[in-house]
Amino acid sequence: MKRYISAYFTDEENLLRASKTLMEKNISILDVLTPFPVHGLDKVLGLKESNLPTVGFIAGGIGTLLAFGFQTWAFVIDYPLFIGGKPHFSVPAFIPITFEVTVLFAAIAMVFAFLFRSKLGLGAKNKIHDERITDDRFLIIIDAEKEESQFDEVKAILEQESAHDIQLKENN
């Protein structure tokens, strides 16, 4: 069983300000849910930069080597044909395909890495915390296990930061 406080906001300005205050007072924020991306929220919550570009770079590199290597093997070693009087090992002709495969590998690897890390994709259970966060509400979820003793304090802060609604919830 997990206890947490959900605080609802009606616009992103209040949400940003409230998150900043909570972070300054060392109150642990479990998650922030918003209907659209809010600028500056990552910085306020101190989130680390994503590693997704690294995944893309490595997968892209594998794609480059694989495409170039396969074409070299196919056109030079396994089935050499004369095409337009060009040499078998014609780098310029390999480049468009190498480029396409690089992009394909990088893109697909990044999509699957994202789904894997975010626990999304086929067979994943959707946990919509509250229908309203897909519409017009902004939500901060605060861990109430640790903060139980300070519940009133947290509530006071949130009220001061013009939270629209504050609820204490329990979840199995």
Next chain:
Amino acid sequence: MDNNYILSRKTKLVFLSISVIGILLIALSFLFEHPESKQVWMNILLNNLFFLFLSLFGALFIALHKIAHSGWHTSLTRIPEALSKFLPYAAVLMFLLIFGMHDLYHWTHHDLHDPIIEGKSAYLNQAFFFIRMAIYFAGWIGLSYLLRRNSVNQDLSDNPKYHKQSKILAALFMAFFAVSSSTMSWDWIMSVDPHWFSTLFGWYVFIGLFVSGIAAFILIIAFLKSQGYIEFVNKEHVHDLGKYLFGFSIFWMYLWYFQYMLIWYSHMPEETIYYAQRINGFPIIFYALLFLNFLFPFLGLMTRNSKRNIKWLAMVAFVVLVGQWLNIYFMLSPGIIGESATVGFIEVGSACLYLGGFLFVVFNALTKKPLLCKNDPFLKESFHYET
């Protein structure tokens, strides 16, 4: 925030000494290398084009971002404006070609008895060449002057009508530049090999212009920041310029490669001769271009932090700038001089001579107006900008 740039004696001395070193190198070249008149004119054309491109980029940058309703660049506009102030000087230098046409362009020779060049004579004749040149410079100088004047007028009044006027001027400039950037590259660069043609040559030259301009822009910002000016330009702006340099280096390679690949693939002698001459005669420069203009900025600016670090970005920008200079050299020199072309004292010397003059004109233009414009409707957005 209202401060102007002050061109200190020391900086002036540095610019002057760059030019003096250039003159010394040119003198050395005349003593030991005895360059032909062809090579001298090639150097004049090469540096004319390179520095014309940098200053044209200034006007292009303002016009492009004005019509795109961009906000982030607003606090930087004074730097491209200063770059575009070199345009009248570039025009004067370009008209020096009147005396060098015979050395530079094979198609100006009489009694060629060449049916291909005769077939092109409706476009490639000296009178029309200089009329076109006059039209280009009239358009570029006129419109960039009006854009600069509107920006100064906007400083003095909070009426946004100057901003609206600028948008119309910017649209006019873009339309004019779209045509003139292509035709200028045919006139000045492609007609060096009058038999040869490539349909994407205009784009290729244009993208070289854009990349070298961005690189010069980054270097000027790095210099001004190291002197303690433009504190309002933050990492977000630097990051965006880095993205520009990164992205357009890739795009430059794309056009470089496709121009090569299509000619390689179709294998028609009248087209392949251009690359045959260049790859067989100058293999080092050919592959150096790919490294300097694509591989190095591509790998060097891949991560987010490398684009936000102004020192590293300035280093990459410098390499790209050298690469783009070499790119113009590579388009001109084998066509004008032939197999015997080399990069000698005179090439480096004349580039230094032009660089000193160019820097003096641009930084002198920066001192004339406050480094931060005022009253632009997008100025606030520029300060709060976040990538």
